[in-house]
Amino acid sequence: MEISSHQFHLLQQLNEQRRQDLFCDCNILVEGKVFKAHRNVLFASSGYFKMLLSQSSKETTQPTTATFQAFSPDTFTVILDFVYSGKLSLTGQNVIEVMSAASYLQMTDVISVCKTFIKSSLDISEKEKDRYFSLSDKDVNSNGVDRSCLYSSVWRAESSPPRSHLSPDQGTCMMGGNTWSNFSYYPPSQRNAQQQLSKHEQRQDSVKKSRHLGLQQPSDIPHYKSSKLEDRAAEPAGHIAQSEEQVQIETEVESPHVGYPYGQGSDVIPRSLAVMRFKCPFCTHVVKRKADLKRHLRCHTGERPYPCEACGKRFSRLDHLSSHFRTIHQACKPICRKCKRHVTELTGQVVQEGTRRYRLCNECLAEAGIDSIRIDLEAEAPLEFPQDGDKDSRWHYGEDNRSDVEIVEDGSTDLVIQQVDDSEDEADEKEVKPNIR
DNA sequence: CTGGGGATGGGGCCC
DNA sequence: CGGGCCCCATCCCCA
Numbered sequence: 057m058e059i060s061s062h063q064f065h066l067l068q069q070l071n072e073q074r075r076q077d078l079f080c081d082c083n084i085l086v087e088g089k090v091f092k093a094h095r096n097v098l099f100a101s102s103g104y105f106k107m108l109l110s111q112s113s114k115e116t117t118q119p120t121t122a123t124f125q126a127f128s129p130d131t132f133t134v135i136l137d138f139v140y141s142g143k144l145s146l147t148g149q150n151v152i153e154v155m156s157a158a159s160y161l162q163m164t165d166v167i168s169v170c171k172t173f174i175k176s177s178l179d180i181s182e183k184e185k186d187r188y189f190s191l192s193d194k195d196v197n198s199n200g201v202d203r204s205c206l207y208s209s210v211w212r213a214e215s216s217p218p219r220s221h222l223s224p225d226q227g228t229c230m231m232g233g234n235t236w237s238n239f240s241y242y243p244p245s246q247r248n249a250q251q252q253l254s255k256h257e258q259r260q261d262s263v264k265k266s267r268h269l270g271l272q273q274p275s276d277i278p279h280y281k282s283s284k285l286e287d288r289a290a291e292p293a294g295h296i297a298q299s300e301e302q303v304q305i306e307t308e309v310e311s312p313h314v315g316y317p318y319g320q321g322s323d324v325i326p327r328s329l330a331v332m333r334f335k336c337p338f339c340t341h342v343v344k345r346k347a348d349l350k351r352h353l354r355c356h357t358g359e360r361p362y363p364c365e366a367c368g369k370r371f372s373r374l375d376h377l378s379s380h381f382r383t384i385h386q387a388c389k390p391i392c393r394k395c396k397r398h399v400t401e402l403t404g405q406v407v408q409e410g411t412r413r414y415r416l417c418n419e420c421l422a423e424a425g426i427d428s429i430r431i432d433l434e435a436e437a438p439l440e441f442p443q444d445g446d447k448d449s450r451w452h453y454g455e456d457n458r459s460d461v462e463i464v465e466d467g468s469t470d471l472v473i474q475q476v477d478d479s480e481d482e483a484d485e486k487e488v489k490p491n492i493r
Numbered sequence: 494c495t496g497g498g499g500a501t502g503g504g505g506c507c508c
Numbered sequence: 509c510g511g512g513c514c515c516c517a518t519c520c521c522c523a
Contacts, residue, residue: 341504347509348504355503375512376502383500396498501519508512 070097071140082109083121084136089129091136095120101139103162127157138166146173148337152356174337174357366411387413394420 073079073094080092098105108122124132131153138144144166146154155170334349335342338356343349351373354360360370362377366385371377382388387406392399393414404417416424 343504345506345509348506350509352503372502373512374510378512380501495523497521497523499519499521501517503515503517505515506513508510 067140067142070094074140081119083119084132085121085123086127086129086132087124091129091132093136093139097139101163103164104160106162124160126160127153131157135161135163135166144169146170152338155357171357174353384412387415389415391415392417392420394424 082093082095084091099109158166333342354372360372362371399417404415
């Protein structure tokens with residue numbers, strides 16, 4: 057016989073103990089603010105704490121102290137409240153930082169909820185599309201409602217992700233009911249993801265400075281990486297409040313009837329004259345297509361679903377990966393890297409340096425004195441790309457093999473020269489990179 | 494220190 | 509809607 061409310065009451069009791077500082081054996085210091093919690097609970101909720109606490113002293117009589125600078129006390133409050141209640145208080149303003157912190161703490165369920173929160177920003181119902189939304193600050197804010205959403209723990213696989221919070225007519229939304237309020241354990245797939253995050257955590261120390269891998273550390277996520285994004289991040293809070301609206305559809309009149317003011321008379325605008333636009337909830341960017349917004353959002357979330365199997369570098373877009381692979385690993389350009397002259401299969405050769413390939417003309421090869429290196433294609437490890445299908449399950453922030461790559465690429469001992477043979481190269485491309493067209 | 498080139502990343506848009 | 513191409517901006521490296 058199972059008492060369904062037991063888990064809930066147990067968690068409630070633990071939360072009560074935390075509030076009263078009873079049996080708390082772990083101090084968490086976040087930017088000077090001290091949080092008290094139970095080792096057991098933290099251990100069970102976070103891969104980071106699991107590692108930390110299992111590595112820390114076996115002496116259990118002394119309270120453990122953990123210090124964080126990567127996120128704010130407010131963010132950790134949201135995380136800790138979730139740990140002790142199963143409820144995650146997400147808003148358009150805090151979701152990025154909460155996801156960043158969850159990534160740092162290896163809390164895959166929280167990451168999933170944050171991802172869904174962001175992704176669901178794109179899910180605009182047909183009904184809503186038929187409506188006219190004003191973009192003015194006045195209208196956005198005039199609802200006078202708190203748009204924060206409370207997610208209760210991990211939803212079950214068969215449950216739909218939350219969408220209701222998108223409606224501008226709705227305010228606070230509580231994901232209640234059995235499906236949402238039951239506390240769940242990590243499903244096996246999430247455990248795998250957690251292990252990957254764990255690996256990432258171990259790699260953090262070797263993170264390089266390269267700006268191209270700007271989202272290396274979880275803490276970087278809310279800070280963005282390009283100057284453009286930094287500018288956006290530095291925008292005043294007023295703007296954030298405006299863009300807090302998850303996704304707005306802007307109806308733009310492209311006819312001579314440009315005099316329609318926002319917020320009134322919209323229902324008389326013929327649909328044929330209206331252009332749907334999608335506004336990013338995190339910046340001022342507006343795109344015409346939902347797919348473009350989805351792509352754009354990756355620059356906020358740091359999602360890099362396309363890993364290069366040759367070097368491990370991850371890309372946010374397939375075409376960037378494709379371009380990278382062609383340029384770096386396939387030596388597609390028939391140009392001598394040194395003298396920039398056009399080379400053919402007769403006048404040049406492909407040089408392989410680690411996983412990097414480029415072409416050199418015969419003269420430059422002779423000059424460099426590397427023409428004597430024996431080609432050993434049999435021994436050469438093939439560059440293989442993964443098949444499609446795992447991209448979504450594999451992305452996470454800061455996953456970075458760059459340090460390994462640089463070691464490989466800098467190794468002059470890996471220098472291999474191949475005969476230039478475009479036909480062979482194309483065959484190689486098909487074999488090596490099945491997911492790149 | 495500076496300019497050029499390469500690599501990368503983001504947006505627009507076509508297929 | 510995803511894939512892919514083109515364009516452009518930015519950053520980094522190197523001569």
